Amino acid sequence: MDVAVSIRNAVKRYGATTALAGVSLDITNNAFFTLLGPSGCGKTTLLRMIAGFEAASEGEILLFGQNIVDLEPHLRPVNTVFQNYALFPHMSVIDNVAFGLRMKGVEIAARRAKAGRMLELVHLSALADRLPSQLSGGQQQRVALARALAPEPKVLLLDEPLSALDLKLRQAMRVELKQLQEETGITFLFVTHDQDEALAMSDRIAVMSQGLVQQVGTARDIYEVPVNRFVAEFIGETNLIDVEVTRVSDGMADLVLPSGQRLRCSSAATATGRHALSIRPERVTVTPDGQLTATVERVVYMGSDLRLLTRLEGGREFTVRIQNAARTAVPEPGARIGLKLEEGAARLLAD
Amino acid sequence: MAGLPRDEAGTAASYASLARPLLLPTWLIIGVFLLLPVLLMVVYSFLTKEFRGGVEWTFTLAAYEQFFVTRGLFGDEPPSIEWTYIIIFWRSIWQAALATLLCLVIGFPTAWFIATRPPQSRGIWLFLITIPYWVNLLIRTVSLRFILRDNGPLNDALIVTGLIDAPLPILNSDVAVQIGLFYSYLPFMVLPIYAAVERFEFALSEAAADLYANRWQVMLHVVLPAVRPGILAGTILVFIPALGAFLAPDLLGGAKAFMIGSLIDEQFRGSQGNWPFGAAISVILMTLVLIALFIQARAASRGAS
Amino acid sequence: MKGVRHYPGFLAITLVCLAVLYVPLLVVAVYSFNASTSITKWGGFSLRWYVDVFTGPEAERFGLATWNSLTIALIAASIATAVAMSAALAMIRGGRFRGRGASYALINLPLMVPEMVVAVATLIFFTTIGLTTGYLTIVLAHITFCIPFAYLPIAARLSGIEDSYEQAARDLYATRWQAFRLVLLPLLGPGLMSGWLLAFIISLDDFIITNFVKGAGMETLPTAIFGSVKQGIKPNIMAISSLMLLVSILFVSLSYIINRRGRRAAP
Numbered sequence: 001m002d003v004a005v006s007i008r009n010a011v012k013r014y015g016a017t018t019a020l021a022g023v024s025l026d027i028t029n030n031a032f033f034t035l036l037g038p039s040g041c042g043k044t045t046l047l048r049m050i051a052g053f054e055a056a057s058e059g060e061i062l063l064f065g066q067n068i069v070d071l072e073p074h075l076r077p078v079n080t081v082f083q084n085y086a087l088f089p090h091m092s093v094i095d096n097v098a099f100g101l102r103m104k105g106v107e108i109a110a111r112r113a114k115a116g117r118m119l120e121l122v123h124l125s126a127l128a129d130r131l132p133s134q135l136s137g138g139q140q141q142r143v144a145l146a147r148a149l150a151p152e153p154k155v156l157l158l159d160e161p162l163s164a165l166d167l168k169l170r171q172a173m174r175v176e177l178k179q180l181q182e183e184t185g186i187t188f189l190f191v192t193h194d195q196d197e198a199l200a201m202s203d204r205i206a207v208m209s210q211g212l213v214q215q216v217g218t219a220r221d222i223y224e225v226p227v228n229r230f231v232a233e234f235i236g237e238t239n240l241i242d243v244e245v246t247r248v249s250d251g252m253a254d255l256v257l258p259s260g261q262r263l264r265c266s267s268a269a270t271a272t273g274r275h276a277l278s279i280r281p282e283r284v285t286v287t288p289d290g291q292l293t294a295t296v297e298r299v300v301y302m303g304s305d306l307r308l309l310t311r312l313e314g315g316r317e318f319t320v321r322i323q324n325a326a327r328t329a330v331p332e333p334g335a336r337i338g339l340k341l342e343e344g345a346a347r348l349l350a351d
Numbered sequence: 352m353a354g355l356p357r358d359e360a361g362t363a364a365s366y367a368s369l370a371r372p373l374l375l376p377t378w379l380i381i382g383v384f385l386l387l388p389v390l391l392m393v394v395y396s397f398l399t400k401e402f403r404g405g406v407e408w409t410f411t412l413a414a415y416e417q418f419f420v421t422r423g424l425f426g427d428e429p430p431s432i433e434w435t436y437i438i439i440f441w442r443s444i445w446q447a448a449l450a451t452l453l454c455l456v457i458g459f460p461t462a463w464f465i466a467t468r469p470p471q472s473r474g475i476w477l478f479l480i481t482i483p484y485w486v487n488l489l490i491r492t493v494s495l496r497f498i499l500r501d502n503g504p505l506n507d508a509l510i511v512t513g514l515i516d517a518p519l520p521i522l523n524s525d526v527a528v529q530i531g532l533f534y535s536y537l538p539f540m541v542l543p544i545y546a547a548v549e550r551f552e553f554a555l556s557e558a559a560a561d562l563y564a565n566r567w568q569v570m571l572h573v574v575l576p577a578v579r580p581g582i583l584a585g586t587i588l589v590f591i592p593a594l595g596a597f598l599a600p601d602l603l604g605g606a607k608a609f610m611i612g613s614l615i616d617e618q619f620r621g622s623q624g625n626w627p628f629g630a631a632i633s634v635i636l637m638t639l640v641l642i643a644l645f646i647q648a649r650a651a652s653r654g655a656s
Numbered sequence: 657m658k659g660v661r662h663y664p665g666f667l668a669i670t671l672v673c674l675a676v677l678y679v680p681l682l683v684v685a686v687y688s689f690n691a692s693t694s695i696t697k698w699g700g701f702s703l704r705w706y707v708d709v710f711t712g713p714e715a716e717r718f719g720l721a722t723w724n725s726l727t728i729a730l731i732a733a734s735i736a737t738a739v740a741m742s743a744a745l746a747m748i749r750g751g752r753f754r755g756r757g758a759s760y761a762l763i764n765l766p767l768m769v770p771e772m773v774v775a776v777a778t779l780i781f782f783t784t785i786g787l788t789t790g791y792l793t794i795v796l797a798h799i800t801f802c803i804p805f806a807y808l809p810i811a812a813r814l815s816g817i818e819d820s821y822e823q824a825a826r827d828l829y830a831t832r833w834q835a836f837r838l839v840l841l842p843l844l845g846p847g848l849m850s851g852w853l854l855a856f857i858i859s860l861d862d863f864i865i866t867n868f869v870k871g872a873g874m875e876t877l878p879t880a881i882f883g884s885v886k887q888g889i890k891p892n893i894m895a896i897s898s899l900m901l902l903v904s905i906l907f908v909s910l911s912y913i914i915n916r917r918g919r920r921a922a923p
Contacts, residue, residue: 051827365749385801464670483678602885
């Protein structure tokens with residue numbers, strides 16, 4: 001498989017603070033790749049470095065094998081969809097979309113035709129002569145997409161483009177973005193802090209924190225086999241309990257639960273000793289013969305499911321999610337219950 | 352280095368590499384035609400006066416001595432303090448201070464009233480206040496001179512209404528100058544206070560009112576501390592130009608109401624002029640302005656901390 | 657209870673404030689239509705002093721002074737606007753650099769120094785370097801003190817334009833110059849226009865500095881009016897003043913409308 005963007009040991013420092021502490025990543029061609037992380041993790045800095053808006057303090061950025069770190073932004077064959085769209089307010093929609101082609105020297109008839117096709121692609125042909133200020137937020141978003149796609153960039157960079165939209169529109173756009181990526185075959189590099197967005201659209205996700213990539217993988221990888229505490233806690237909801245590991249080999253570990261029961265599970269840790277065990281709340285069932293015993297403290301009604309806030313023997317809090325089905329027997333607060341881990345529910349973390 | 356960098360604070364820095372060349376014209380023009388002349392003026396104030404308005408490049412403290420010290424009409428008496436110029440400065444300072452106070456008394460309620468109008472009509476009110484500010488100050492002062500004359504519209508109106516029997520001699524007095532200063536610089540007070548009140552968070556007033564403060568307690572304890580920067584800015588914008596004003600004292604004041612501006616002007620007129628002395632008075636005026644700016648900066652930073 | 661925004665008496669004071677500001681302007685306008693030759697007596701409505709402005713004995717003197725004032729204001733405002741735009745780009749888009757604080761102080765220096773001091777310093781400077789005072793020295797002085805007035809609206813406008821527009825242009829293959837010309841300059845337009853208009857009025861209005869650096873025989877409209885007024889206010893002064901009043905109001909209204917339009921068009 002072709003590598004579209006290859007980032008090698010990228011470092012970005014602003015004076016004394018380090019925004020990127022040495023990031024290396026390979027982004028496959030024709031993929032929908034997402035940089036996911038909390039604000040300040042360095043994801044936007046990395047995106048802006050690829051676009052050419054930030055100079056790298058160290059490292060290389062290769063675009064299809066060519067090092068682009070010394071190129072001015074207008075010489076890089078990548079285009080950006082900005083968080084606030086940055087549509088030129090003094091130009092009509094069609095002029096906005098045709099701008100990149102105009103700068104590349106495409107003659108007027110050809111660029112208007114191309115821009116018209118791009119507007120068709122995002123279903124906005126009827127609004128071609130409007131000004132950006134006359135469009136709704138969702139429509140502006142589509143114009144920004146069309147504008148960035150029109151010059152057929154080798155990579156499309158998207159900087160939290162959905163964050164300004166309301167929830168309904170955001171969910172609809174997720175599907176549309178993914179479709180657009182598949183139709184155009186262009187590599188999308190998407191930056192977001194919203195894990196639902198990342199999980200719903202991405203072929204691969206890089207989870208970032210504190211200027212470093214914590215884990216790269218598919219949505220299923222990062223949710224089900226997180227490598228460390230940060231990833232496990234940042235993606236979805238999880239219970240972390242301290243366990244004693246007695247043996248590790250071939251990515252599997254033998255460990256002792258606080259209840260004294262033994263368990264064998266997949267492991268990111270490579271050494272014995274005390275480690276954190278991650279257990280997702282929905283991968284646990286309430287049964288009398290569980291591996292763990294807990295006391296129910298509170299039952300929270302969530303609509304489609306119920307959340308049991310319990311306390312394990314030894315004092316740790318533990319959340320269990322059960323489906324709100326007619327046949328579910330809901331334990332009362334104060335009840336002592338047994339918890340059974342499903343096959344593959346537990347994951348031993350590295351740190 | 353590639354890219355459109357941002358600085359540490361994350362502010363836009365797309366023209367960082369061009370910043371100095373872009374500022375070059377400003378430095379050339381203001382630097383050469385104002386900063387350098389001001390410095391030269393300071394040097395001039397230490398030069399020796401020549402007849403017919405010129406100078407001799409010999410350094411002396413004569414100009415400053417002339418300002419502060421007198422040796423009698425023929426220069427043969429023991430030195431004593433020269434009060435003439437100090438009195439003119441003193442008059443200028445209190446005239447400017449009084450004008451500032453009057454502007455504040457009228458300007459604050461006006462600024463408040465405009466800033467609390469609904470947004471649509473606010474623009475119109477503000478526009479009405481700004482128009483006189485952009486009308487030629489000379490014309491406005493000439494109009495005042497016309498109005499305040501012994502047989503001008505004001506005295507006519509007062510006589511017609513029976514308030515007075517004979518015209519009030521307002522023109523060519525300190526009162527006329529005060530009216531002129533107040534009138535000239537009133538918009539300077541309204542605009543910065545307006546800007547501060549417009550930014551004021553009225554929920555704070557509501558919170559104070561909710562906690563049993565009456566209208567005037569709210570004003571004193573919540574509003575005034577918040578809009579203080581606007582008031583300080585307005586104060587300085589009125590006080591400084593009023594201190595060095597020329598048109599109002601010259602056209603409305605006459606000889607009795609002489610202020611710094613006229614005194615300086617006199618030193619550069621014809622062969623009676625004394626350029627080093629004019630430069631020295633200017634230097635003293637600038638020192639007063641710097642002191643006023645310094646006090647304002649101190650007050651502003653104290654309010655901010 | 658009328659809410660925390662209402663204070664009794666503030667409306668009355670505002671009306672007093674407006675009356676104080678407008679009465680002198682109205683008096684000038686009204687008396688410019690006075691038919692009487694005597695300035696003090698009202699002799700009925702007439703346009704004779706407006707006719708006098710253009711055909712009377714002083715018409716040529718005031719005509720020349722007007723021409724000087726307008727051309728000086730045109731040159732000074734245009735150059736000051738260009739210089740101020742360049743400075744605003746450096747100050748608002750230049751990030752942090754050594755000398756930024758000093759530059760900021762320098763741009764505002766003409767506002768800090770009392771006009772009378774500027775006048776004295778400028779006269780001394782031109783005399784010392786041997787430049788004959790006249791049209792050129794007026795223009796140079798006017799450019800200098802117009803810069804901060806042009807700078808204020810331009811800088812305000814520029815800091816309101818997010819830098820992502822220029823980045824989007826650069827991202828879409830525009831060179832730095834193209835990004836400036838095709839994106840930033842059009843967006844900056846209203847700021848440049850109001851800056852230019854303000855500088856123009858400021859230049860047109862200046863009396864004190866012009867009076868010092870104009871030299872003998874050279875007159876602008878304010879210095880010509882001042883010279884006449886010193887010999888007593890004659891009715892034709894009222895007519896000239898009213899015309900200047902009209903021009904000022906037109907310019908401010910124009911600047912106001914341009915600013916409002918600009919604010920509506922750009923986010």
